[in-house]
Amino acid sequence: MTRFLTPLAASLPATVPFTGPETLERQQGRPFRARLGANESLFGPSPKARAAMQEAVAGVWMYADPEGHDLKAALAAHHGVTPAHLVLGGGIDGLLGLLCRLTLEPGTPVVTSLGAYPTFAFHVAGYGGALHRVPYSGDHEDPQALLDSARQTGARLIYLANPDNPMGSHHRAAVIEEMVANLPDHSLLVLDEAYADLAPDGTIPRIDPDHPQVIRLRTFSKGYGMAGARVGYAIARPELARAFDKVRDHFGMGRVAQIGALAALQDQDWLAEVRARIITARARVARITQANGLRPLPSATNFVTVDCGRDGDHARVILRETVARGVFIRMPAVAPLDRCIRISLGDDAALDVLEEVLPEAVAAAG
């Protein structure tokens, strides 16, 4: 502790939302054989984006355009909005942090689901927000429960991911549209669509981009395969989007990243190819896990969440034994979701390793 911290900062725990795979590798003294834990895209970015980034490295001596003009223009055209509806940021994580900063004071109520994305909870806690959690309904986030809790607590933010992480489930567009129609006046819906690019048709709701109570979050980390570039964006009413300019780090986006994201967006054929590979990989992970007596849940994402059939302790042992055998996976943090492990979808080489290792891990778990 140092005497210079604010009381809020001093009160925060030193916990982090996730441990990185590199930390585990250092602990184990060897690299993972398959990296299937962080929902990264083993299929990688578009070859065109990769080429654009390699070329852009020569210009890394320059700061990126702080207005992100070209990328915003392309995103605006892609989504049928205006550049004024867009905010660029350091992935959805970075945007969630800025949003919490803009909207939360100590004690401001916020609603999320019990077991939903930890980084959102990390940022809410970081600004002193009062986080209320409602249970999942089965393997789905529960829009009605979120709305009810928001009404009851007076929540300023309601967080929902669709498709959902860590369960991989999704709601149909109409369900989200119904939720938007029933938002209490005092609530802003934070709609995390990190996995939207990979979801089945009919998942993405139609929402007026000028809706005063919704902010949608998208990323180049998942379908576009650029997690290490740190490019996300928000779609919101211009009044809200503009507020980010008051607090964001204007020159904070990487130049190579910004150029790469533009090239990735312009290669929708690659995204379609990734979607196809993911569908194939989903089926293979389903077969691998079923062959080991586990139950894969339906996935609308680039990972498959797998019910291990007992409680959290059992799933944690399977996870530990899998990780110890060189396959990096993760699992939901809280019951009852923690009866599951979560396996990111990989290429054939990675899934070969999973297929080899999982029987041993399950056997070790007894």
Place this chain on the structure above:
Amino acid sequence: MTRFLTPLAASLPATVPFTGPETLERQQGRPFRARLGANESLFGPSPKARAAMQEAVAGVWMYADPEGHDLKAALAAHHGVTPAHLVLGGGIDGLLGLLCRLTLEPGTPVVTSLGAYPTFAFHVAGYGGALHRVPYSGDHEDPQALLDSARQTGARLIYLANPDNPMGSHHRAAVIEEMVANLPDHSLLVLDEAYADLAPDGTIPRIDPDHPQVIRLRTFSKGYGMAGARVGYAIARPELARAFDKVRDHFGMGRVAQIGALAALQDQDWLAEVRARIITARARVARITQANGLRPLPSATNFVTVDCGRDGDHARVILRETVARGVFIRMPAVAPLDRCIRISLGDDAALDVLEEVLPEAVAAAG
């Protein structure tokens, strides 16, 4: 305005610390012929760093190591500290933002110099800090005036850049060491050493890395030529360094950037080469500006601040006329520093353009 903002967020102006050159290019409808305004390094990064980044692009589907283990280990060895003394962040800008978040509440007093780095003031304002500004002493920041003001206001933070931006001046190490020895108990010295890699020998103070009242900030944006990569770091007592983990975006650093920074650090020969080129370029900019009746100030940085000999209005006209002729430069924002323009040091091609354009700009200014 939207109803979801905190009172603090709602009260913040929409101003930005700097307008990017791309914005000016769009306004002018053509690219700059020479980019000499943002103190970027036209000499670029180490060829080895460039190669490392190009190779790293293939792995951009992975998040970066959130602990930055390898880069921290190398930096620790380089500076003779431990990894626990280091914080990695999105440039010094990003680290200043996090530091303000950790230490400032609305009304917390902070001291800086009138005309010093605007992004620090932006972050202080963004967290509601009460910023007190003391005048420069001539072309130097004034350590004694900063200390006096800190005592008087009870400042929690004292910001000083050594070497200084925007004036390019520097204090000898002993001056800073004396300042550190006289810090009031309630103050943390924020020592911005962005230009340290380019400063004359004898500029960098010896400060115990465990000193409880100093945090030093460094960057790969200037001497190392990687402004677009967004890699900075802080050196501080482990207790303070650890506090950043409570609030930082753990997966926020770019993977290509982190790998590139490590390679850049390991190529100190390139940094020496850049230092040599900068010394040559300083002399040339001095000649060019003197030939136009202007007075270049001594520089300890990769830019030369040039006294235009009259008031801010006059310097602003010279700036405007220079920019209009395709040479991007900037200038200090407030009197009396704003009698100057600030020219980043470039390669021969860029300085050729400056040499061609400056006489016309000065003539147009009358």
